[in-house]
Amino acid sequence: MAATADLALAEPRSSPVGQCAYCHGEDGIARDTEVPHLAGQNEKYLFNQMMAFRAGKRPHKEMRFMARNMTVQEVAALAAYYAALPPR
């Protein structure tokens, strides 16, 4: 709860990056080895995967929930954001 509240304070309401950062890192480098790094990943790939999670075509409970709470514009912005970050 505390961590979630901190993320909510740190990020403007319109940006869902804080929610992604919890697992994928603010810098797009995941600390959990079962979670993919997103930094420097292909923007189109990231966008397509988010849309696949959203539609349930790529099954993942948490990612489906996250993606369904975003607009297509927010998904596109996130894909562009993480693709632009430098990889490790």
Next chain:
Amino acid sequence: MAATADLALAEPRSSPVGQCAYCHGEDGIARDTEVPHLAGQNEKYLFNQMMAFRAGKRPHKEMRFMARNMTVQEVAALAAYYAALPPR
């Protein structure tokens, strides 16, 4: 056909990296923007995704075919190989 034949010649029979490289790059950097880069990705994530493709839990026709033609040992070796490559 020519490209496939070249890959087959370039890689020893026991290594399936040549097949991956066709889409993901020999260096793990995909040229097609709809394909994910694999270089430097988390090894466990790569392994888990390959097993998910294999079982059909993550739907992808081509990846399912590729993964089904590999042993678990080959999948593990590929995950380790791509995870160890430097990202862009």
